[in-house]
Amino acid sequence: MNAREPIVEVRDLTNRFGEQAVHEHLDLTVYRGEILGVVGGSGTGKSVLLRSIVGLRRPSEGAVRVFGQDLLALPPEQRSQLERRFGVLFQDGALFSSMTVAENIALPLIEHAGLTREDATRLATVKLALVGLSMDTAGKYPASLSGGMTKRAALARALALDPEVLFLDEPTAGLDPISAAAFDQLLLTLRNALGFTVFLVTHDLDTLYTTCDRVAVLSQKRVLVADTLEKVAATDDPWIRDYFHGPRGRAARSSLSI
Amino acid sequence: MATEGTPGTASIDLSSGTGRLVVAGDWTLPYYASLHAHMRICCNQVSDHTAVDFTGLGALDTAGASLLADLLGPARVARLAAGTGLAAERAALLQTVGSALAAYCKPARPRRSKGLEDFLARIGAGVESFGKQTLLLLGFVGIVFEALGRNFWRPKHWRVTSLVSHVEQTGLNALPIVALLSFMVGAVVAFLGATVLADFGATIYTVDLVGYAFLREFGVILTAILLAGRTASAFTAQIGSMKAREEIDAIRTLGLDPVELLVLPRVLALLVSLPLLTFIAMMAGVVGGAVVCYATLGITPTMFINLFHEDIHVRQFLVGIAKAPFFAFLIAVIGCMEGFKVAGSAQSVGEHTTSAVVQSIFVVILFDAIAALFYTGMGW
Structure with missing residues (x-):
């Protein structure tokens, strides 16, 4: 696991919206098997970075390589092959509203893994159980789920194909503390067992302290620092100091050391 | 994970008294259908006391884990101890899947439609709406x-x-x-x-x-x-x-x-x-x-x-x-x-x-x- 094989490489990335640049000459590498936490103030382009990596946004300049390949330059068939190795959890879940929760999760299993509908539904309920959703949720439509349930169902869909890289956009936001802690544990268990790589955008300091191997701080339009939590926390930067040594940061750290 | 694997298998080794379940190969999503078939053959011969041999096990993902959990029973999987040739993180995965499945119960089947009755009900619902x-x-x-x-x-x-x-x-x-x-x-x-x-x-x-x-x-x-x-x-x-x-x-x-x-x-x-x-x-x-x-x-x-x-x-x-x-x-x-x-x-x-x-x-x-x-x- 420590072979340090890069899974995602972002080189010299610049993203502009009109005149306003969100990223300028941003570099970031995600290695196989690690959980990389991405933090940054609101509006520093964490979600934009995620969208650039998974190929939903064409960068204004620079290159993004996933599994050593440039997604946007690949022919559609190969791109789809590569995208099957991703799992993406969007901020608002992005469950398909015309399908039940079980169908949402079964969709990639039927389309890509070639399972029969029964097998896919069976496996979908397993994934649901994994993320802590009861079986009566399976038949419900996303519109009738609460925010936290939507998030968990979306995670189940992201996990459907047992992806090699998991992109999570604020997975614990809107979850109650107990569910959030269970989520952290689940993420660790699955990562240890399946050895996947996680790109985790989060504001949740507890998640950061419990799960992440490395933390990347987005600030001043680039990755200010990407290293282990201790080293990042020790970095001399006003924002980082406020973030990790503010009242919430201290609380999260002390709860970990207990 | 991306490397080519060997299809997973499950077989019963009867050489040692009560029988031993041998789990080998990759238990992953691509082999789901064949694994499911293996599982159905073995499931009659597996009891709560059957020993399990995991030494030949290749890759394992949640799909494979859920099949194993089905085969052995969720409760058994959840308390599978070390000594079965299973690495700690895999045991953790099996346990997670197993305990998640222990709470599993079949969702209620949707009611079968009855031709004429449904037709009339639809008309009624249409008029009402x-x-x-x-x-x-x-x-x-x-x-x-x-x-x-x-x-x-x-x-x-x-x-x-x-x-x-x-x-x-x-x-x-x-x-x-x-x-x-x-x-x-x-x-x-x-x-x-x-x-x-x-x-x-x-x-x-x-x-x-x-x-x-x-x-x-x-x-x-x-x-x-x-x-x-x-x-x-x-x-x-x-x-x-x-x-x-x-x-x-x-x-x-x-x-x-x-x-x-x-x-x-x-x-x-x-x-x-x-x-x-x-x-x-x-x-x-x-x-x-x-x-x-x-x-x-x-x-x-x-x-x-x-x-x-x-x-x-x-x-x-x-x-x-x-x-x-x-x-x-x-x-x-x-x-x-x-x-x-x-x-x-x-x-x-x-x-x-x-x-x-x-x-x-x-x-x-x-x-x-x-x-x-x-x-x-x-x-x-």
Whole structure:
């Protein structure tokens, strides 16, 4: 696991919206098997970075390589092959509203893994159980789920194909503390067992302290620092100091050391 | 993980007394179907006391783990101890899947449909929803009138900017398509008249045909149907996506009235633009007729205008345009009401947009038929 094989490489990335640049000459590498936490103030382009990596946004300049390949330059068939190795959890879940929760999760299993509908539904309920959703949720439509349930169902869909890289956009936001802690544990268990790589955008300091191997701080339009939590926390930067040594940061750290 | 693997297998080794379950190969998603088959063969011979040998196990993912959990029973998997040749993180995965599955119970099967019974139930549900729909529409019309009456005397509550913007969107922007369409229909009507009336040697009455048709009926009904498709759907989609994103609730909690803020400007805007567009449509239709009269019958524009002036009274125009405000009100109200009925999903926005267009076209044609009966009765 420590072979340090890069899974995602972002080189010299610049993203502009009109005149306003969100990223300028941003570099970031995600290695196989690690959980990389991405933090940054609101509006520093964490979600934009995620969208650039998974190929939903064409960068204004620079290159993004996933599994050593440039997604946007690949022919559609190969791109789809590569995208099957991703799992993406969007901020608002992005469950398909015309399908039940079980169908949402079964969709990639039927389309890509070639399972029969029964097998896919069976496996979908397993994934649901994994993320802590009861079986009566399976038949419900996303519109009738609460925010936290939507998030968990979306995670189940992201996990459907047992992806090699998991992109999570604020997975614990809107979850109650107990569910959030269970989520952290689940993420660790699955990562240890399946050895996947996680790109985790989060504001949740507890998640950061419990799960992440490395933390990347987005600030001043680039990755200010990407290293282990201790080293990042020790970095001399006003924002980082406020973030990790503010009242919430201290609380999260002390709860970990207990 | 991306490396080529060996398909997973499960077999029973009977050499050692009670038997031993040998799990080997990759237990991963790509081999799900074959693993499932293996599992079904073995499952009869596996008891709670069967020893399990995991030494040959290759890759394992959640799909494989769930099959193993099925095979061994979730409870057994959850307390699988070390010493089975299983790495700690894999045991953790099995335990996680196992304990998740322990709480598993089959979801209730959906009820099988019964032909005739279902058919009757559908008809009943359809009739019931039609009745409810009508009641809702009447109720919403009441709400709109109430808001109108309340705000009429309070100029501070008039949303002039919103009103003007909606007049532009529903009126000005629709003008080219309304004019073009009416022009073409006018030409078609004139062609029809010229063909049929030629048999009676009365082609001159083509002018009357075009005039009557467009002033009384076609001008207003073409415009209304176009706007039902163009504007009612837009109103539903606008208000519906606001509803889906809880913006309507936000308006309410800010102490504002969504009907006053969203519905009144739209209804009033359509009350302004539909009659104006109707007038344009009438003119464009008559011009279309005139062009065909000149081209095929040799009736010059001057002659056309003279005949038009002699034969067609202003009453025809009034009778036609009088329907426009009613159509405008109905289209706008149905469009807005369907928007408010949207329930938080993209699917629902689509359903209600369709429903708004269908309903408003239906209501426009129904109302036009009633008006025709009324006008005939009155001898207009």
